[in-house]
Amino acid sequence: MNGLDLLAWIIFLMLFAYVSKELEIYRIIKEIESYISLYRYIRDKAVSTVISSFREVAAKVGSKIDLRGLEQRVSNLIEAVLIPPEAKDPFGIIPKLKHVVLTQDRTLTMEVRRLLPEAKAADVENLKNLLMAAHELNYIYKAVEHIYRQGRRFKSLWLLIQLQAQLPFLSEYVKALESSLESFSNGYPIGDSAGPMVAALFIKKHASADLQLEEIAENTIVAEVPFNGRKVLVVKAKGPSGVTGRLDDALERLIVRRGVKPAAIITVDAAIKFEGEKSGMIVDGVGVAIGGLGIEKFNIEDISTKHGITLYAVLVKMSIPEALSVMSKEVAESMEAALSRVEGIINERTKEGDTVILVGVGNTVGVVP
Amino acid sequence: MSEERMRELRRRWVLLYSALMFSIVAAAVFFLLAYAIDQDPSYSYAIMLLLLAGMYVGMNLARLARLRIPRYRTVKVVRCEKCGYTKVEAPRKGDYVFKEEEACPRCGGNMVIYRIYREKIG
Numbered sequence: 093m094n095g096l097d098l099l100a101w102i103i104f105l106m107l108f109a110y111v112s113k114e115l116e117i118y119r120i121i122k123e124i125e126s127y128i129s130l131y132r133y134i135r136d137k138a139v140s141t142v143i144s145s146f147r148e149v150a151a152k153v154g155s156k157i158d159l160r161g162l163e164q165r166v167s168n169l170i171e172a173v174l175i176p177p178e179a180k181d182p183f184g185i186i187p188k189l190k191h192v193v194l195t196q197d198r199t200l201t202m203e204v205r206r207l208l209p210e211a212k213a214a215d216v217e218n219l220k221n222l223l224m225a226a227h228e229l230n231y232i233y234k235a236v237e238h239i240y241r242q243g244r245r246f247k248s249l250w251l252l253i254q255l256q257a258q259l260p261f262l263s264e265y266v267k268a269l270e271s272s273l274e275s276f277s278n279g280y281p282i283g284d285s286a287g288p289m290v291a292a293l294f295i296k297k298h299a300s301a302d303l304q305l306e307e308i309a310e311n312t313i314v315a316e317v318p319f320n321g322r323k324v325l326v327v328k329a330k331g332p333s334g335v336t337g338r339l340d341d342a343l344e345r346l347i348v349r350r351g352v353k354p355a356a357i358i359t360v361d362a363a364i365k366f367e368g369e370k371s372g373m374i375v376d377g378v379g380v381a382i383g384g385l386g387i388e389k390f391n392i393e394d395i396s397t398k399h400g401i402t403l404y405a406v407l408v409k410m411s412i413p414e415a416l417s418v419m420s421k422e423v424a425e426s427m428e429a430a431l432s433r434v435e436g437i438i439n440e441r442t443k444e445g446d447t448v449i450l451v452g453v454g455n456t457v458g459v460v461p
Numbered sequence: 462m463s464e465e466r467m468r469e470l471r472r473r474w475v476l477l478y479s480a481l482m483f484s485i486v487a488a489a490v491f492f493l494l495a496y497a498i499d500q501d502p503s504y505s506y507a508i509m510l511l512l513l514a515g516m517y518v519g520m521n522l523a524r525l526a527r528l529r530i531p532r533y534r535t536v537k538v539v540r541c542e543k544c545g546y547t548k549v550e551a552p553r554k555g556d557y558v559f560k561e562e563e564a565c566p567r568c569g570g571n572m573v574i575y576r577i578y579r580e581k582i583g
Contacts (some may be wrong), residue, residue, distance in 0.1 A: 130463060130466065130467075133463065133466050134463050137463075270463055275534075277554075278535075278552070278554045278555070278556075278575050279554065279555050279556070279557060280535060280552060280556070280557075281557070281558055281577055281578075289558060292558065292559060295463065298560065330558065332557035332558075332560075410505045417579060418533075418535050418577070418578065418579040419576075419577065419578045419579065420578060420579055420580070421578045421579070421580040421581075423578070424577075424578035427576075458556070458557040458558055458577055459557060459558045459559070460557055460558065460559045460560070461559075
């Protein structure tokens with residue numbers, strides 16, 4: 093091999109390495125682009141679902157709605173941001189966070205009411221949920237597109253690889269949010285409604301004919317149900333609108349203001365399953381089973397610690413898409429098992445004459461009471 | 462919703478890859494015949510390249526064929542509280558669990574929506 097051949101080989105190898113890297117970047121870019129196109133499609137669908145739901149509710153209550161104004165308003169609401177409180181000094185952050193979240197909720201209610209003053213409360217809550225889902229989808233689409241554009245601009249293979257690696261997991265969440273559009277626009281129960289459904293089943297099965305339901309906190313009801321010599325106070329969000337209620341406020345009113353001394357608080361909630369687990373699997377444990385930002389979890393833990401109340405939890409396992417889409421058959425069929433687990437805990441771990449608080453945690457869309 | 466979009470995309474890509482595959486096979490047959498007649502080794506290189514392209518297209522076609530896009534239907538289970546008579550049907554907008562429906566056709570008892578769920582149909 094002479095010097096010229098060697099040089100040709102070296103150039104060929106360098107060219108091969110360069111081309112293979114460029115091809116790899118091209119392949120990753122094309123894959124990310126296909127995900128982004130899907131996210132954009134889902135975001136646009138979500139926005140049109142929100143607008144058509146507003147129009148349907150307007151037609152139902154017989155009010156007129158300015159379509160252009162509605163589109164502009166929906167677009168503004170979808171772009172709106174929630175600025176979390178400053179966390180450099182985290183002491184006392186939970187009340188601040190709760191204040192910001194409640195302000196957001198009230199603002200959203202006001203905005204929906206301004207567009208549809210005659211709409212029923214259930215419709216308002218479902219429209220709010222649709223808006224929140226569209227807001228989340230819009231944010232994910234924009235965030236992914238932002239990282240993708242940065243990766244392309246700086247030709248950063250590593251940034252693109254990191255984004256590509258996360259996209260399958262993000263897609264699960266996007267699909268879940270997309271499925272939630274069907275549930276909220278129709279008012280059907282979702283996987284996350286498992287907790288309120290178990291609470292509703294308990295009321296339905298054990299309550300006497302003269303059952304009294306009291307709205308103890310905003311969108312939150314309590315029902316006193318006798319069960320095997322115990323008094324069970326069932327707390328859940330008020331259905332069938334898509335609300336999660338103010339469970340921490342309800343418990344604060346029962347335990348702190350009214351002086352109820354429960355032997356145990358049992359929370360029932362949906363929980364994310366591991367890949368190998370079956371949907372609808374029931375597990376129990378100790379602690380407070382509540383997801384979200386942690387505000388209600390913190391407050392309930394705080395109350396129960398101060399008053400020395402035992403905390404039990406029953407979890408209904410499901411995947412992320414199942415939690416937000418219309419309740420799956422597997423989860424729906426596990427409701428009886430979850431109910432009997434709750435009954436078992438009350439029977440085995442409390443005594444006759446005790447008071448027990450059963451909390452159905454989650455969005456109660458499509459489930460009464 | 463996005464399932465429809467995915468189905469549409471799959472259909473489009475299957476068509477494109479199938480057309481490509483057909484062209485590759487036709488070209489490969491042509492070069493194979495040319496090689497058999499002329500015994501020119503340059504045709505064998507073309508066949509090799511076409512084989513590689515065919516493998517790439519075939520792998521993508523197989524991946525698309527393996528891609529399962531699930532179909533779902535939402536149903537409501539309505540049950541009579543008196544006799545247990547049950548019927549399964551498509552829910553209406555605004556239906557909710559424990560909503561009272563029309564009287565039981567068997568015993569005239571109270572029928573309520575017992576469950577609303579989504580099941581896979583394919």
